[in-house]
Amino acid sequence: xxxxxxxxxxVRAVFELAMRYGQGAVPLREVARRQNLPDNYLEQLMGxxxxxxxxxxxxxxxxxxxxxxxxxxxxxxxxLRVLEGPISPVDCAGGDAGASACCPDGEACTVRSxxxxxxxxxxxxxxxxxxxDLRRQELERRSRRGLVYYI
Amino acid sequence: xxxxxxxxxxVRAVFELAMRYGQGAVPLREVARRQNLPDNYLEQLMGxxxxxxxxxxxxxxxxxxxxxxxxxxxxxxxxLRVLEGPISPVDCAGGDAGASACCPDGEACTVRSxxxxxxxxxxxxxxxxxxxDLRRQELERRSRRGLVYYI
DNA sequence: GCAAATCCGACCTCTTTGCTTGGATTTAAT
DNA sequence: ATTAAATCCAAGCAAAGAGGTCGGATTTGC
Numbered sequence: 001x002x003x004x005x006x007x008x009x010x011v012r013a014v015f016e017l018a019m020r021y022g023q024g025a026v027p028l029r030e031v032a033r034r035q036n037l038p039d040n041y042l043e044q045l046m047g048x049x050x051x052x053x054x055x056x057x058x059x060x061x062x063x064x065x066x067x068x069x070x071x072x073x074x075x076x077x078x079x080l081r082v083l084e085g086p087i088s089p090v091d092c093a094g095g096d097a098g099a100s101a102c103c104p105d106g107e108a109c110t111v112r113s114x115x116x117x118x119x120x121x122x123x124x125x126x127x128x129x130x131x132x133d134l135r136r137q138e139l140e141r142r143s144r145r146g147l148v149y150y151i
Numbered sequence: 152x153x154x155x156x157x158x159x160x161x162v163r164a165v166f167e168l169a170m171r172y173g174q175g176a177v178p179l180r181e182v183a184r185r186q187n188l189p190d191n192y193l194e195q196l197m198g199x200x201x202x203x204x205x206x207x208x209x210x211x212x213x214x215x216x217x218x219x220x221x222x223x224x225x226x227x228x229x230x231l232r233v234l235e236g237p238i239s240p241v242d243c244a245g246g247d248a249g250a251s252a253c254c255p256d257g258e259a260c261t262v263r264s265x266x267x268x269x270x271x272x273x274x275x276x277x278x279x280x281x282x283x284d285l286r287r288q289e290l291e292r293r294s295r296r297g298l299v300y301y302i
Numbered sequence: 303g304c305a306a307a308t309c310c311g312a313c314c315t316c317t318t319t320g321c322t323t324g325g326a327t328t329t330a331a332t
Numbered sequence: 333a334t335t336a337a338a339t340c341c342a343a344g345c346a347a348a349g350a351g352g353t354c355g356g357a358t359t360t361g362c
Contacts, residue, residue: 040354156319189320209338213331
């Protein structure tokens with residue numbers, strides 16, 4: 001049970017962009033520095049996120065990335081699915097075709113129902129958390145620590 | 152997000168032993184055949200399960216494996232933890248020491264709280280499902296299909 | 303024109319996964 | 333006592349995935 005660095009870094013990057021939503025384009029180098037991520041690698045993740053319509057980019061000098069829509073409209077699940085594929089503990093719980101590849105009993109397979117329950121629990125969590133939620137949580141945390149300046 | 156074949160096969164093997172609980176030792180070859188698993192590989196998984204006290208073995212001819220205790224006293228989480236280690240989507244959500252390795256903010260890290268919520272959701276599911284639950288579910292399924300003989 | 307940035311694809315090393323193989327040992331049945 | 337069935341144990345191994353790096357092409361504000 002693990003989320004690879006693709007998903008982890010992607011969520012951190014989008015989180016950072018959410019903290020700066022409405023402030024224009026942020027160069028990736030700065031995102032990487034703030035979140036302590038390898039920027040060359042992070043660059044690879046932005047392509048899929050852009051093609052999925054989660055972020056927008058501005059090319060050239062003074063360019064960078066920004067969220068394509070309001071943080072309240074982007075969930076952690078959106079980002080993870082783009083970077084990691086379908087969120088499922090095993091292929092056969094994928095929902096559609098994989099069931100019969102896994103067990104001769106197909107969808108009715110008793111063990112498979114375990115994987116389905118895990119899958120559903122995880123999806124419910126990640127789809128219920130928006131980056132607006134995380135932004136508020138982070139602002140709250142910072143204010144408790146007396147950090148007024150966010151950048 | 153994936154459970155490897157170690158965990159998957161292990162759960163299937165213990166499930167098969169749960170279906171035969173009280174019937175003495177079952178040779179691994181038969182478990183593998185019934186669950187359609189590679190038996191040489193499955194053999195590797197039984198050592199850890201035995202050392203963890205989940206199954207017992209009988210050596211020699213007519214030997215095999217059996218559950219070490221009642222199916223109601225063994226959860227899916229027990230098996231998965233033995234074969235896959237701690238159930239956590241990322242190392243830094245491991246609970247104890249990993250937090251500070253992940254983010255300078257340690258336990259208070261906002262993004263980390265996402266991983267913790269995923270971790271808790273998964274653990275809650277796997278710890279709530281016993282092999283007695285699965286055994287009952289399987290018997291129910293078989294009776295709906297008119298299959299009276301279980302072996 | 304220069305410098306800062308995104309884009310794109312190839313490459314590369316290390317680890318993990320998912321097995322297989324070969325034997326050593328135990329034990330019931332003959 | 334032999335044999336055959338089974339668990340035990342350790343090593344090896346090919347393929348895939350993880351986690352990057354690197355080099356260059358392109359765009360664009362100054």
